Amino acid sequence: MSDLLEDIARATALREGAAGVALVLRTIYRTQRITLRELSRQTHLPLPVLAAVRRELERTRIVDRQAGLVLTPHGRDFVEQTLRVRTRHDAGCPTCHGHGIVIDEELASLVRRLELYGSELPQADVTLDQTPCTPQTAVRRALYMYQAGALEGKRIIFLGDDDAISVAVAMLGKTLGYRHLCRQLTVVETDRRFLRYIQDIARAEDVEIECLEHDLRQPLPEPLLDHYDTFETDPPYTPDGLALFVSRAISAAKPEPGQQGFVSFGMQPPDAFLEVLRRVVTMGLVVQEVIPGFNDYRGASILAGTSQFLHVCTSRQTRPFYPSSWDGQGLYTGGRAPRVRRYCCGQCRTELLVGRGHEFQTIEVLQERGCPRCGCTRFRYSGRIAAEGQTRQDG
Secondary structure, eight states: OOHHHHHHHHHTTOTTHHHHHHHHHHHHHHHSSBOHHHHHHHHTOOHHHHHHHHHHHHHTTSEEESSSEEEOHHHHHIIIIISOOOOOOOOSOTTTTTSSOOOOHHHHHHHHHHHHGGGGOOOOOGGGTOOOBOHHHHHHHHHHHHHTTOSTTOEEEEESOTTOHHHHHHHHHHHTTOTTOSSEEEEEESOHHHHHHHHHHHHHHTOOOEEEEOOTTSOOOGGGTTOBSEEEEOOOSSHHHHHHHHHHHHHHBOSSTTOEEEEEEOOOOHHHHHHHHHHHHHTTEEEEEEEEEEEEBSSOGGGTTEEEEEEEEEOTTOOOSOOSOOOOSOSSHHHHSOOEEEEEETTTOOEEEEETTSSBSSHHHHHHHOOTTTOOOOEEEEEEEOTTSOEEOOO
8 A cells, every 4th residue: 555545544543544545535536526525425434534634635736626526637647556446437326325225206205294393303412422313314214124024013112212213113104004014112212302202293193102211321111121023223322332222222122033123323443343343243133234324314514424224133142231220431422532622613714612611512502603703603623632632633
């Protein structure tokens, strides 16, 4: 691999290394012109990391900005001669875009129906890693579960449901002409605002969804144990967060092999995702499929609004990783690695610190209130303040 790629990876603290820089260049070469956000979606790299890589590629005159990122003549030569990448064929499915699920005309009305309820969606609590998914994603998840045979006649539990996947599943049954598609739908959620939201829609749509307010740091109530055929969860994007939520799901599942589970989790660098998979396998779960970029979210700017989707099933060795109460730290991303990020106002260039202990604890709050000097709501990320007081460019 080229020394230049190694230098860029080192300068930007890119945990995917030189191969990650090569992937960025190959993607730009294949698309010929691409926005930074779309580049993030295709490479599954966080936007702040890509912004740092882009600056290094611009500095070395490999990439230029022309209504999107393009390769300079020098950059094209580098990709073709050094990386030996010379083709642009795209073998991806133009219909499902790699998701493996198509929302046809019959179900487009379901998406539109969910979109109508979007205005009633509670404000996400980012301290709980809440980032509700789009209506299209909710329907896509429901269809994937349906296609896998995990819905019809099944008892299903949703561990945390700010995405309202329970609503999409219930309404899918109505759309397909069978109101009682599932035997039972149960939502366990700590935020009563989202419980009320789900209950209000269930009443309006005349579907049955059981809602239970419960903090998943505590074991599930006894009536929920060993009862469900299917579980679905979009846990906090930390290894402990995933292990805890999935542990609760396992305790709710029937204690027999073949019970299906569906887990959404943020895109991770190789070593971090290895730890996630290690937790999954340690719990005795069999990974059936991992689909990168399956989920789209409202917001989630650092992840470019996407996450991956894991389809798992239980085995005879399935056991919870955390069977008892959780009293540790680092369950949510903010608590695990509290970060203060530096943003620059897009209009007056005022630099603002965002994070715990500051006026604006999240970028969402800053965007909502606007720059305190000029009111602008556009901000450019310019680095993270590490614990030792140094600015870093990772996500």
